[in-house]
Amino acid sequence: MRLSRPFFFGGSERRLFGLYTPPDGPAADRGMVLCNPWGPEALRAHRSCRFLAESLARNGVHVLRFDFFGTGDSGGDGRTGGLDGWIEDAATAILELRTLTAARRMGIAGLRLGAAVAVAAGARDRSVRSIVLWDPVWDGGAWLDELGSSPSDGDHGARVDRGAESSPGEVAGFPLPAEFRRESAAIDAGWYGARARGSLLTVESEPSVKGREARAMLEAAPAVRKVEYRVVPGPLAWLEEEDFGAGAVPVSLLEEVVSWVG
């Protein structure tokens, strides 16, 4: 049975919750930080992120999952801050994993909005050699609209005749600070292209026009050494399966990621 170790890290003003999953094998020098999606997508994808962490660890990788400040178990109430702060959080997580372990060859992976964070944080840290973008949010404005208009299915998630609007300043039940809204709306293929560096894997559950555009941008980015683009059809981890509040685990896609990380 593989047990992950829960702990808090970061400064006292910005405490972050992390789960470290140790690798099989004694002298692993590879590490991977996983960046969550945001809001309801993070809750639903939790099982998939755990599956990915444990699969990577079985392949000899030190893995750190963590919650951005103001989300999950981390400190903060989510009403302030935004993408820039989360990119800093991811950089802190990379440093924490290096400090905690013997890992020196680092990687970072992110799902949905976490992919945008991963590409930006990975570009800042020279120890990061591989970046995995898993079903990235290619169009931040469209993503925000989608979140604001997609009620859950079924009796369990039913709103009370008010659509998906939750509260002023919130979307789908989560605080959406103005700064975060502004930053997210600016995300597009060019945003990724401007930040990407090193080796990248872009893996999507379904082919998308935006994904193809982004691929072209990433291939043309001067700091990018290699880009691989794969489509592995399967369930969308961040969407609710039935009314359980959780998504299904896209096993084939995650095996592809593990194989690429190698």
Next chain:
Amino acid sequence: MGRVSGSEATGLEEAVSFGSGKGLVGILHRTAPDAPRGIPILILNAGIIHRVGPNRLHVELARALAARGHPVLRFDLSGVGDSAPPRSSDLRASVMADVSEAVDEVVRWTGAERCVVAGLCAGADNAFAAALRDPRIGGVVCVDGTTFRTRRFHLRRFLDRVSNRRSWVAFFQGKSAVWKLFFRLPSRILPRRIRPREASTGSRRPAFYGMSAATREETAAGLDLLLSRGVRLLYVFTGGIRARYNHATQFVDALPEVTLGKGFQLEYLPEADHTFHEREQRRRLTGFLLEWLANGKEARHGIR
């Protein structure tokens, strides 16, 4: 308890692994040294959503409770969130063992003799079932747990439907449940020997997440037992489950044989959805809980 704190962790929240094999993962919310000392509280998973809770509800609740002096442990049951897989295929037994270990920890950690267990949806059913087995559980908070339909429920549902435009649209499109009933009618009114065969519906016992929920009779007996033992009960229902619960007093109406004394309190939040998407509704739930805890021994029997 295997507590692991980060290098600069100075807050009152602590990540913990506990239970046999340290397989259960949770967050302890400690209280400030100068805070009043309140009864500790366990928050159970809502279905298979991890310990953060839907819309981060459990985090908000835990922080509000800890600020009022109630230490809180919110954790993942075996097989949920970040905890280890269940130790047996009997899920109910596994859940009960997990809750018992969590009570052990919280009692040892705080020095308290009793604690409160709270849960939403399947978490409510688990909290109720755990209290029946563990005398150290002195209070139970059930939010949108198992409930039972009454004549008044059916009447209200009927009136809701006939006054709802969407019901009529569905009726004329042939999608209404009325049509299903209509086509099943022959199997109900014809003599048995000439009825069309219908697939067996099996057990009528409701089930959540692979575990059967308590029947009406079991719930009534359980309430009697808990109230006689002095366990305080707070039941909250939301408008989000109006397909199962549609008026304030339905829970007590469905259980007329139970004498609900001052240890029982029922609240209805018709404006809230099942997973508390609205901040205001999360605040109201927190308010009910804090008020109920503050009332303590002076608890009243109340229905709002």
